[in-house]
Amino acid sequence: MKISTLFYTIRQGFANIFRNKWYSLISIATISVCLFLFGLFYAIVTNFQSMVMKAEEGVSVTVFFHSEEGPIGDLCASHTEGQVPTDERIEEIGQMIAARVEVSEVRFISDDKLWDDFASNYYGEYYAAGFPENPLAGDNIYEVYLNDVSMQGALVNWLNSIPEVRQVNHSELTADTLSGVNLLIAYVSLGIIIVLLAVSVFLIGNTIAVGISVRSAEINIMKYIGATDFFVRAPFVLEGMLIGLLGAAVPLTLLYSLYNQALAYIGERFEVLSSFMNFLSVDELFGVLAPASLLLGVGIGFLGSITTVRKHLHV
Amino acid sequence: MGKKELLRKRREKLIEEKGVIYLDNVRKVYSTGSPALNGITLGIGKGEFVFIVGDSGSGKSTLIKLLLRELTATSGEVYVMGSDLAKLKHRQVPRFRRNLGVVFQDFRLLNDRNVYENVAFAQRIVETPAMEIRRNVPAILATVGLAGKYKAKTKELSGGEQQRVALARALVNKPSILLADEPTGNLDPKNSWEIMGLLEEINESGTTVVVVTHNREIVNAMHKRVITMRKGVIVSDEEGGEYIDED
Numbered sequence: 001m002k003i004s005t006l007f008y009t010i011r012q013g014f015a016n017i018f019r020n021k022w023y024s025l026i027s028i029a030t031i032s033v034c035l036f037l038f039g040l041f042y043a044i045v046t047n048f049q050s051m052v053m054k055a056e057e058g059v060s061v062t063v064f065f066h067s068e069e070g071p072i073g074d075l076c077a078s079h080t081e082g083q084v085p086t087d088e089r090i091e092e093i094g095q096m097i098a099a100r101v102e103v104s105e106v107r108f109i110s111d112d113k114l115w116d117d118f119a120s121n122y123y124g125e126y127y128a129a130g131f132p133e134n135p136l137a138g139d140n141i142y143e144v145y146l147n148d149v150s151m152q153g154a155l156v157n158w159l160n161s162i163p164e165v166r167q168v169n170h171s172e173l174t175a176d177t178l179s180g181v182n183l184l185i186a187y188v189s190l191g192i193i194i195v196l197l198a199v200s201v202f203l204i205g206n207t208i209a210v211g212i213s214v215r216s217a218e219i220n221i222m223k224y225i226g227a228t229d230f231f232v233r234a235p236f237v238l239e240g241m242l243i244g245l246l247g248a249a250v251p252l253t254l255l256y257s258l259y260n261q262a263l264a265y266i267g268e269r270f271e272v273l274s275s276f277m278n279f280l281s282v283d284e285l286f287g288v289l290a291p292a293s294l295l296l297g298v299g300i301g302f303l304g305s306i307t308t309v310r311k312h313l314h315v
Numbered sequence: 316m317g318k319k320e321l322l323r324k325r326r327e328k329l330i331e332e333k334g335v336i337y338l339d340n341v342r343k344v345y346s347t348g349s350p351a352l353n354g355i356t357l358g359i360g361k362g363e364f365v366f367i368v369g370d371s372g373s374g375k376s377t378l379i380k381l382l383l384r385e386l387t388a389t390s391g392e393v394y395v396m397g398s399d400l401a402k403l404k405h406r407q408v409p410r411f412r413r414n415l416g417v418v419f420q421d422f423r424l425l426n427d428r429n430v431y432e433n434v435a436f437a438q439r440i441v442e443t444p445a446m447e448i449r450r451n452v453p454a455i456l457a458t459v460g461l462a463g464k465y466k467a468k469t470k471e472l473s474g475g476e477q478q479r480v481a482l483a484r485a486l487v488n489k490p491s492i493l494l495a496d497e498p499t500g501n502l503d504p505k506n507s508w509e510i511m512g513l514l515e516e517i518n519e520s521g522t523t524v525v526v527v528t529h530n531r532e533i534v535n536a537m538h539k540r541v542i543t544m545r546k547g548v549i550v551s552d553e554e555g556g557e558y559i560d561e562d
Contacts (some may be wrong), residue, residue, distance in 0.1 A: 002442050002444075004444060004445050005439070005442050006441070008439055019427050039420045100453060218425055220423070221423050221425070222440055223409075223412075224383065224412065224417050225412065225413075225417075225436075225437045225441070225484075225488070226409045226411075226412035226413035226415075226440060226488075227409055227440040227443055228406075228409045229406075229409075231409075231440060243414065
């Protein structure tokens, strides 16, 4: 293709938008509405998913070891010979736990720290008077945090298989609920995104088809004069892509402003809410949403125009 | 000698032997079943001026569509400018059509563009350099008598002027054949004669002109070759002939 033809194609692509103002406006509005809904939905889902992930990070598994004293003094000493681990063995087990793929963090809590935390939580500063000695002596524990709560079952099974481990505390209900919610969000998001995209392609395809049928006479003349398929198609495809780009830029600007305002409003009016609900920052959200929407807009414009022009090429 | 050169020589030989347009026993049957063209054999030489006449349904439009390679024949051979149209691939059609200029009854101009842009549009399609477009368009507009109206929007022009723009657009790429499908169908007698005068001038400069028309007065007055079609067959083909009624 000659350079002059390339520039002509680009000029025509832009000129077509202004030549058919109403058609262009309707197309841009259609893409904008679809991508606005997509962006809105994406913002809600990603925030929700981020909150669930934050909640997952707080879910821990507690590992107790056999001790000479048994749990809470000697009330239920149930260990057998060789099951009480040495300090070195406990450290070794800690390293083994940390090496697991499911594990994001392992915290060692000594018996003294454990009693301090427990007693200060339940008895306040006067607890020492009632317990001159640490009733949890020998009960060193690990608090294990997970990368993904759905892997909790596998980790618990493995921990239970270690002979020195007396007990593993975990909440199956919390893990199952969080995994379930995560899975539900994934399915619902996928479903809604597919529906929204299908609706967008259908609406935009129709709008572009109307626009092109209005100009079928022009395409017809071009073909009679001897225009190649590429020459006929290129300005329309460029026009479709530009419309898609504009159609994506409008809702992105609107969503950016709305999201900023919503964050400020929630921060001001519902301070309590913000303490346990961690909203994504504008940059975090738009880092993915902006390129995805622009790509979708351009892609929808490209697909819509290339398929509809093709129908008019066989003259 | 390269393959392209060989093909060009072969086409030139075919044009010399059979003319710029050659149809041999051509049939065109639509899906409805009845044949629109039924065994047409026809040759049109380089530089000829030919009228194709006939009533509605006689097959004139189908013939034009075959010559433009908008349709392909059901059977028989169609050669235009030495190219066998049945063997032409879809991607080769644009280059083939650059040999032809087409004018329609309804002008088919781009109404959102001015006279100059309508004509320049045809040159851009065949990728003519911008410098040449700036030289060729005013020249062809002067030929059709519209030099002073190059800035006018097509809707501001009379029917005759619009058909002149269409003629300028068809001629600016210097086609070997000009196909005019009812070029005076929407014009008053004065404008019709002016357009026919222009077509005659174009023909005198060496372009083969094929005019499909219903205009008996013009056909009878111009004393050109007249091919009369009826129900898909040629019923007469006469140099200096007249428009023959069906009855």
